[in-house]
Amino acid sequence: MSTLISIDRIYYLIGVIVMMLVVMTLRDKGNPKRYTTALFWFLFGAVFLFGDLLVAQLGKSMAYRIIGATVILISLIAGTGLLSMGSYATSSQAERVAASERHGNWLFFPAVLIPVVTVLCTVLLKGVSVGGMYLLDQKQLTLAALCVACISALIAGWVLTRGTPLQAVRQSRRLLDAIGWAAILPLMLAMLGGVFVAAKTGNSVQQVVTLFVNPDNRFLVVAIYGIGMALFTMIMGNAFAAFPVMSAGIALPFLILGQHADPAPLMSIGMLSGYCGTLMTPMAANYNIVPAALLELKNKYQVIKVQIPTGITLLIVNIFLMYFLAFR
Amino acid sequence: MDSSTLLPLIGIPIVVAGFALRFNPLLVVTVAGLSTGLAVGMDFGMLLETFGEKFINSRTLATFLLILPIIGLLEHYGLKERAQAWIASIASATSARILMLYFFVRQATASLGLIYLGGQAQTVRPLLAPMAEGAAVNAYGEDLPQHIRDKIKAHAAACDNIAVFFGEDIFIAFGAVLLMDAFLKENGIATIEPLHLGLWAIPTALSALVIHMFRLTRLDASVRRDVDAWKASQSTTQQVNA
Numbered sequence: 001m002s003t004l005i006s007i008d009r010i011y012y013l014i015g016v017i018v019m020m021l022v023v024m025t026l027r028d029k030g031n032p033k034r035y036t037t038a039l040f041w042f043l044f045g046a047v048f049l050f051g052d053l054l055v056a057q058l059g060k061s062m063a064y065r066i067i068g069a070t071v072i073l074i075s076l077i078a079g080t081g082l083l084s085m086g087s088y089a090t091s092s093q094a095e096r097v098a099a100s101e102r103h104g105n106w107l108f109f110p111a112v113l114i115p116v117v118t119v120l121c122t123v124l125l126k127g128v129s130v131g132g133m134y135l136l137d138q139k140q141l142t143l144a145a146l147c148v149a150c151i152s153a154l155i156a157g158w159v160l161t162r163g164t165p166l167q168a169v170r171q172s173r174r175l176l177d178a179i180g181w182a183a184i185l186p187l188m189l190a191m192l193g194g195v196f197v198a199a200k201t202g203n204s205v206q207q208v209v210t211l212f213v214n215p216d217n218r219f220l221v222v223a224i225y226g227i228g229m230a231l232f233t234m235i236m237g238n239a240f241a242a243f244p245v246m247s248a249g250i251a252l253p254f255l256i257l258g259q260h261a262d263p264a265p266l267m268s269i270g271m272l273s274g275y276c277g278t279l280m281t282p283m284a285a286n287y288n289i290v291p292a293a294l295l296e297l298k299n300k301y302q303v304i305k306v307q308i309p310t311g312i313t314l315l316i317v318n319i320f321l322m323y324f325l326a327f328r
Numbered sequence: 329m330d331s332s333t334l335l336p337l338i339g340i341p342i343v344v345a346g347f348a349l350r351f352n353p354l355l356v357v358t359v360a361g362l363s364t365g366l367a368v369g370m371d372f373g374m375l376l377e378t379f380g381e382k383f384i385n386s387r388t389l390a391t392f393l394l395i396l397p398i399i400g401l402l403e404h405y406g407l408k409e410r411a412q413a414w415i416a417s418i419a420s421a422t423s424a425r426i427l428m429l430y431f432f433v434r435q436a437t438a439s440l441g442l443i444y445l446g447g448q449a450q451t452v453r454p455l456l457a458p459m460a461e462g463a464a465v466n467a468y469g470e471d472l473p474q475h476i477r478d479k480i481k482a483h484a485a486a487c488d489n490i491a492v493f494f495g496e497d498i499f500i501a502f503g504a505v506l507l508m509d510a511f512l513k514e515n516g517i518a519t520i521e522p523l524h525l526g527l528w529a530i531p532t533a534l535s536a537l538v539i540h541m542f543r544l545t546r547l548d549a550s551v552r553r554d555v556d557a558w559k560a561s562q563s564t565t566q567q568v569n570a
Contacts, residue, residue, distance in 0.1 A: 171400025
């Protein structure tokens with residue numbers, strides 16, 4: 001069965017938006033590195049626009065190799081400092097205040113539409129098809145719903161402000177340039193995770209960690225499990241990657257089988273100990289680095305800095321919770 | 329322990345050192361990936377293939393780009409200014425109270441599975457951060473220095489992260505719960521219901537609520553101290569200049 005808003009089409013839409021930004025960047029004489037900045041975004045957008053086409057035409061192996069080489073080029077551009085902010089036709093503070101007074105609280109309406117429509121579509125359009133065509137991608141329901149929400153919000157925004165579609169894209173260029181390489185970091189980390197899996201890094205971590213475990217000291221093993229989850233999550237940027245390694249390496253042999261711990265609280269709180277690690281690492285880029293860029297913070301690590309006290313306190317609490325709840 | 333155990337770990341010190349020395353993270357990650365692959369004897373072509381495959385399959389991580397045009401448009405027409413003016417009209421609103429209210433609502437809705445009701449691009453950048461910042465501007469004046477504004481904005485981002493992380497797994501079998509369930513079944517422990525795994529997240533969820541709310545109750549006072557320190561340093565520079 002075909003799909004109206006499929007994930008492939010969402011990728012094309014993202015690709016088109018990025019390419020429009022590339023054209024605008026090329027024409028931006030206020031950007032001292034406009035050619036390399038444009039090339040950076042062009043390569044990124046190309047993966048969205050032509051990625052699936054490459055796979056279809058050249059087969060997986062060749063297409064993946066080309067994209068892999070593209071990724072290395074992207075990281076070289078960013079790594080050698082060839083990205084730069086440009087000049088942006090932004091409205092003045094006085095213009096914005098005047099516009100905001102003209103529109104009043106209606107300005108909130110399109111912004112609030114994004115979450116509300118996303119949730120409504122996710123709930124109401126699940127499994128809904130018209131004329132043999134699913135309205136939303138059933139495998140990526142939330143993303144398809146988010147896409148519908150963004151389009152509805154854009155339409156509402158155009159009607160309200162009478163700005164043009166092109167203007168919306170033009171305004172987003174300042175945001176995207178501010179985010180810069182951080183927009184791509186989450187994808188690169190997924191890639192690193194893939195290499196770690198292929199290299200069986202998890203097995204090695206497991207072997208090294210078990211060197212430090214004294215299986216007789218119950219509290220110490222629980223503490224090593226919790227801290228290990230947090231630390232390995234900090235390295236991988238993702239608790240899901242740490243969970244199987246630490247649980248198979250420590251929790252299962254030493255606690256569940258060795259000491260008859262209750263698996264449900266141990267696993268559940270073990271995973272949440274990993275989440276404490278997520279709060280404290282730049283590797284969780286989409287949570288910690290992208291927001292710092294979105295909010296135009298001077299220090300890219302400030303969100304992490306603010307989260308560390310909560311992360312550490314909660315990790316300690318988690319270790320005690322595991323100890324008392326898994327051995328009742 | 330021989331080298332075949334340690335070689336796959338080579339990426340880890342590279343990542344740690346790379347971040348510590350403030351190299352560009354994209355470069356750090358690429359170098360770590362290349363070194364790990366080559367260290368365990370993958371050939372370069374296969375390594376490129378893994379790079380490409382994982383990259384193209386993680387494109388969903390970039391869908392927040394879709395939100396940027398509408399946010400850009402609304403900000404062009406004064407969304408941020410509106411958020412700040414609206415907050416100024418509520419006399420009892422302070423940065424910390426706004427963040428506490430958001431934290432509570434966000435964690436409660438996330439626990440019911442409504443994860444996408446908020447988010448860094450959807451709600452923090454256009455609404456929450458300007459409101460929390462606006463409340464402080466309202467209290468201390470338009471010349472509030474950037475480093476204090478940044479601190480409040482960083483707190484807004486942190487609020488969203490912490491509320492979602494420690495809310496999301498409770499009542500709806502979300503990704504993490506399914507992963508745990510699969511792991512347990514794979515290892516021959518089949519007696520656990522996914523719902524139980526979710527419910528055991530409640531003690532941590534409540535602890536997160538208490539810990540972070542406690543920190544937020546102290547935020548207003550901490551901002552006030554920062555403002556006092558900044559004013560004191562301002563007046564000393566003025567005296568020196570005079």
